[in-house]
Every structure is written in C-alpha cells, then in structure tokens.
Amino acid sequence: MPEQPRHSSPSDRETVIRVRDLEVGFGERTIMKGLDLDVYRGEILGFVGASGTGKSVLTRAILGLVPKRHGTIEVFGEDLDALSASERRAVEKRWGVLFQQGALFSALTVKQNIQVPMREYLSLSSRLLDELAMLKIEMVGLNSDAADKFPSELSGGMIKRAALARALALDPEIVFLDEPTSGLDPIGAGDFDELIATLQRTLGLTVFMVTHDLDSLHSVCDRIAALGEGRILASGTIETLLASDHPWLRAYFHGKRARAVLADPG
Ligand SMILES: Nc1ncnc2c1ncn2[C@@H]1O[C@H](COP(=O)(O)OP(=O)(O)O)[C@@H](O)[C@H]1O
Ligand SMILES: [Mg+2]
Secondary structure: OOOOOOOOOHHHOOEEEEEEEEEEEEOOEEEEEEEEEEEEOOOEEEEEEOOOOOHHHHHHHHOOOOOOOEEEEEEOOEEHHHOOHHHHHHHHOOEEEEOOOOOOOOOOOHHHHHHHHHHHHOOOOHHHHHHHHHHHHHHOOOOHHHOOOOHHHOOHHHHHHHHHHHHOOOOOOEEEEEOOOOOOOHHHHHHHHHHHHHHHHHHOOEEEEEOOOHHHHHHOOOEEEEEEOOEEEEEEOHHHHHHOOOHHHHHHHHOHHHHHHHHOOO
8 A cells, every 4th residue: 555645644545546457558569557556635746757658648548638448547536437528527627737748839828828728618708817817827936927928938947837827727636747847957946846845735736746856756745656567666655665676766766866865855
C-alpha cells in the first residue's frame, strides 16, 4: 500500500483517482500493463520515470485522450467508462490540465486562452468571463498587463503560469501538470513549485505532477510514484523511494545530481 500524505491521517484519505490493472499500447507496442495507482484528495503526487516510459501516456489515458486496452480508471469514485456523455462532462469540469506540449494556443491572448475552458463549459457574459480571467491571472502571480499578450510575447516562466491559470479556469479539484517546470531555470522552477504548493494549500487542490525536477520532489510533493517497466515501480514518501533498491530508482535518487539536492534540501 502507498504511504499516506504528510498532512492527512489514514482515515480521511479519499481516493480521487483509482487506476487498476491498466494496459495501454500502440500497435505492437505495450507501454504499460497491470498498472495500479491511487491518488488521494489534497495531496501533491510527484510522478517520475525515465523519458519515454509513458508518464504522459498515463496522464492522457486517465484524461481519456488515449484509449486503454484493459483496466479501470475511476475519478471521484466514478468509473469513467460507465458514464454518459453529460456525466463525463461533469467530471471533466472538475479537473484542469497543463499539457507537456502546446501549453497555450499561440493565436489567442493569455486572457482568451484562460477563457477557452470557461466558454466550453460555462455560459457567462463576456464581462464576467473577463473578470474571472483576471482573477486567475492574479492567482498565478502574473501582472494584469499579461492578459492581452500573446504567448510569443511571454517568457517561458510566464507561459507556464498562464497555462496554469487556464488549468485553474473552472476551479478544478484536481490539476494534472505534465512537466510544468521543464525548460525553466532553477529559480523560475523553484518559484513555480512554491506557487503550486501555495495554491494546493489555499484551494485544497489535488495535484498530479509529472516532473523530472528533484528539487520539486523534495520541496513540494507529499508522495512520489515512479513509473518503469510498464508499471509503478514504487510509490510512497521520498524516504520510501530513497530506500528502494530498484536500479533505476537508486540511480535516480542516489546519483550525483540527487546527492547535491539531498545535501542541501533547502
Ligand atoms: N499516440 C502515440 N502513438 C504511438 N506511440 C506513442 C503515442 N504517444 C506516445 N507514444 C509512445 O509511448 C511511449 C511513452 O511516451 P510518453 O508517455 O510521452 O513518455 P514520457 O514518460 O517521457 O512522458 C514513447 O515511446 C512514445 O513514443
Ligand atoms: Mg512526457
């Protein structure tokens, strides 16, 4: 069984995502098989694994964007396969996503990007849509003058923040972040991590975060799950993963880069 997150006791652990015996593949290739995963309400789960192991594919499979060959995926206790189209939309309104690729639509301003999910799922006046978008812009620490800028006019860090604002557009309970700090310098990445931790605390978010960033894993994640060989190799607190004797986990958490972080956990 996975470890409990730091800030909750075993009795109040509600499973918001439950994946069982999942198999996903493309053509001849099987990417994952027999994969089980639980995500608990209110936790920040860090999801790690070597490049190409299927972290993004798993994320997309949970979101229903990649077909599965076998297994069940339950979100908020609902088997996603068993839902009607309207029930499905109701579940989709309760999660937000920051994709690894194509974080923003390049032809739309920041404000318009944030309003895309709002327009899809809510029917509100354009004045209210503008007010809501400005609120999200402020929430992620962007200046209000970023609202009318296009992605090409923004720095990498600002793009990530704007994409996070879009992920938060519908006040979701779960946010999926696929490598949100990749491409940012260490200070920008650290600031983004702090923002995630603050939003998680103030909004009570559940965060599913794919990351390669050891600093993030140490500073903001309650629990970590590692993907490899098509399954979850290990999950639990950072201490649990550090104690694993799996060769990839040992190399990852005890390598040169890891030792530098562990020596100075901040
Ligand atoms: N739509 C697709 N069709 C075929 N192969 C895919 C598709 N999406 C991903 N893959 C393959 O699945 C594997 C896992 O990809 P991905 O989940 O993106 O890895 P990562 O863990 O780096 O996020 C890769 O080998 C990738 O090439
Ligand atoms: Mg990926």
